[in-house]
Amino acid sequence: MSHPVTATTSVPILDTLKRGVLGVIAWLFALLLFFPIFWMTITAFKTEQQAYSSSLIFTPTLDSFREVFARSNYFAFAWNSILISVGVTVICLLFAVPCAYAMAFFPTKKTQKVLLWMLSTKMMPSVGVLVPIYLLWKNTGMLDTVWGLIIVYTLINLPIAVWMSYTYFNEIPRDILEAGRIDGAATWQEIVYLLMPMSLPGLASTALLLVILSWNEAFWSINLSSSNAAPLTVFIASYSSPEGLFWAKLSAASLLAVAPILIVGWLSQKQLVRGLTFGAVK
Incomplete structure (x- = not known):
């Protein structure tokens, strides 16, 4: 049945x-x-003639990579990108962690307004402040310097670092920090020995995001650097000329520029996802 x-x-x-x-x-x-x-x-991996064809069947060649290395000092551009990305990440976290700590554990009536104001600065078009920053950097000698780009990138990415750190710190139980205060822990000891280890996944994802954002920033690097401090974004832009685009060389330069950050992102994807979802589910 x-x-x-x-x-x-x-x-x-x-x-x-x-x-x-x-x-x-x-x-x-x-x-x-x-x-x-x-x-x-x-x-x-195509020649310039093959680059204009949409065919997936071709004989791979390294000619474009050879010409890119012969024309430009790739490692100098890559080193500038590393210095800028690491410098921005470290400085942002040095400012964001204590700022987010104060906002998360000692909030005031204006805390939310300050957070919203910080986030609103990301909505301002960069081109609107290009001229004054360019003139300021030129008059202070920071034009085409690594430190000049680090300062600009830090100001751009600091709101994101504060917001993410604030979100992660809000998930930390207050009782643990209060127990630390009872045991005589100073403020810096609370942050270093209690708060940061418990929010390490979130801070790690924040650091990775800051590295990616700094590595990919093109507007300010193209306008504030030329040779000495030029990162890989300027390296890519140098293959765009009035005579036209050489697609094979441009693709080779772009691949060399994005490959390091793609590898880093691929290797750390589990930590990145874990950090971005930190505190989402209790």
């Missing part, structure tokens, strides 16, 4: 179907986002 299908048995089937559909959609979005990187990679 056959038994009718009940609603209880149909629920797992619907859940499985829903997860399958969502999985397919997620993969489609992932492939769509990855396609420009894929196309840039294969174009980098």
Whole structure:
């Protein structure tokens, strides 16, 4: 005797179907986002003549990479990017951690307004303050210097660092810090020995995000540097000329510029996801 299908048995089937559909959609979005990187990679291994063809069948060559290394000092640009990214990350965290600590554990009536004001500065178009900053940097001797770019990038990314740190610190139980105060811990000891170890996943993801944002910043690096402090974003822009775009060389230069940060992001993706979801589920 056959038994009718009940609603209880149909629920797992619907859940499985829903997860399958969502999985397919997620993969489609992932492939769509990855396609420009894929196309840039294969174009980098083509000749200039082949670069204008959409064919996926070609004989790979390293000629574009050889010409890029012969024309530019890639490692000097890469070293500037490393110095700028690491410097911005360290300085941002040095300012953001105590700032977020004060806002999270000693809030005032103006704390939320200050946070919103800091976030609103990200909405201001960069081109609106380019001229005054350019003149200020020129008059103070910071134009085309690594420290000049570090200061600008720090001012740009500090609101994000404060907001993320503040969010993570809000998830830390107050009782633990109060116990530390009872035991005689000073403020800096609370931050270093209690707060930072408990929020390490969140701070690690903040640091990774700051490195990525600093590495990818192009507007200010192109306008405030030329040779001495030029990072990899200027290195890529140098392959755009009035005579036209040489797609194979441009793709090779772009691949050399994005490869380090892609590798770092790929290796640290678990830590990044863990940090970004830190405190999301209690």
